[in-house]
Amino acid sequence: MTKCNPKNIPEADDILENDDEIEVISDDPEEKSEEETDTVRSVKKKRKKWPIVLACVLGGIIIVIAGLLVALNIVTGGFRSKELNKDDLGIVETTTAATNKDNTKKITKITNIAFFGIDTRDFLPEIGDQYRSDSIIIMSINPMNNTIKMTSILRDSKVPMQGYEPCKINSAYQKGGPALAINTLNTNFQLDIEDYVTVDFGELATAIDIVGGVDIELAYNEAEMVNFYSMDEMHYYDSFAYPGWNHLCGAQAVSYARIRNLDTDVFRASRQQTVLTALFDRIKATPKSEYPALITQLLGCVETSLTYADIISIVSSIDVSSAELIKNTVPDLNYQPSVWGGYDESIDAWVWIYDLDYAAYRVHTIIYGTEGNGEGETEVETVDPNTSDVTY
Known part of the structure; x- marks a missing residue:
């Protein structure tokens, strides 16, 4: 099934795989500056937020589709179609x-x-x-x-x-x-x-x-x-x-x-x-x-x-x-x-x-x-x- 992805919104996995966009942070705690620590926290927050954003977007699309189906069912109520x-x-x-x-x-x-x-x-x-x-x-x-x-x-x-x-x-x-x-x-x-x-x-x-x-x-x-x-x-x-x-x-x-x-x-x-x-x-x-x-x-x-x-x-x-x-x-x-x-x-x-x-x-x-x-x-x-x- 093809994923539905709104324009200009990267997927969560893409963020993790894109080395050009995420700065590599040292594993040594002593080498981490305060600025680097904040960056790590920011990346972790982004990792947590993107699935939530995508879930909301997909949920919205599902709601719209469901609404259209309901509307279609209402519009075609009593509709007598006979195939020839x-x-x-x-x-x-x-x-x-x-x-x-x-x-x-x-x-x-x-x-x-x-x-x-x-x-x-x-x-x-x-x-x-x-x-x-x-x-x-x-x-x-x-x-x-x-x-x-x-x-x-x-x-x-x-x-x-x-x-x-x-x-x-x-x-x-x-x-x-x-x-x-x-x-x-x-x-x-x-x-x-x-x-x-x-x-x-x-x-x-x-x-x-x-x-x-x-x-x-x-x-x-x-x-x-x-x-x-x-x-x-x-x-x-x-x-x-x-x-x-x-x-x-x-x-x-x-x-x-x-x-x-x-x-x-x-x-x-x-x-x-x-x-x-x-x-x-x-x-x-x-x-x-x-x-x-x-x-x-x-x-x-x-x-x-x-x-x-x-x-x-x-x-x-x-x-x-x-x-x-x-x-x-x-x-x-x-x-x-x-x-x-x-x-x-x-x-x-x-x-x-x-x-x-x-x-x-x-x-x-x-x-x-x-x-x-x-x-x-x-x-x-x-x-x-x-x-x-x-x-x-």
Whole structure:
């Protein structure tokens, strides 16, 4: 074991072995002057003091290390980390992958993480404890320009899926958990996602309450739906939302994110991004001195394949307080050609069908290129996918 020795502090044995620093004293008592006798006493005192000094220094280091371990244990309390087998993830190698020699992550380039929002109320006994992912977002952290990009994949997208017939992408999580959900993203959009974060909508409400709520602007019909969902599904009756800007609690914000029948899946994905952006803004506004306590609470609200060391590496790779959050959606109706939306008899569900090769190109342009997000929405062509010439 290598000895820990503070800089410029010689070890006790070094003092005894260094002839240049210690004057040789005669053994003859008669030859010893009073000055020499004092020198002998001084050396003896030094011999006794150095072990004491070293013991104190080493003891201090041990205390610091123990304190860090205790702090780490506190910070990771309630932290649910689930390891994945990378062979199951369909990872497409890109030039942006970066690892150290010891195979630990080194965040020097863009890192993609899958974010899944699930609703544990959608329980199907025949499936077990797996649920459909109502929210699917590719989170891309870019320390080179201090940005975080959120690319939502519409949950009704019909895609090929390993081991299954083509079906809605949100069912991948239900059929094979986070591993199959990541595999489906990687293989269809040519990505290198290795990790995921999953949050239940109930836990998302808790996370929002932890930061003190979020500010969101509501349209008239959105306010009505927020009030309906927050009372009917979240059992929240303390206050009402109104058209315009509102400071929403967790139950109200999640109700806003889960509005189903008001418009299209495109707007639903946009609302989910709005909630996450508002949550991120609240975190950015939190004093850095409060980060440890905040992280402790927020980590208890998620399940992830990331280790605590991974999270620290990612967070330290960017300046959270000034990071820019950029939102996109795929298919993006401003860019994606030939997008079909309609009822699919083969899976008995409404789906989005579009050119996945072009969608993969678009995703790469968003993540690795310089294009921003398109705003607005174009007319959607509704067709019968059962008679269309779309291929997978």
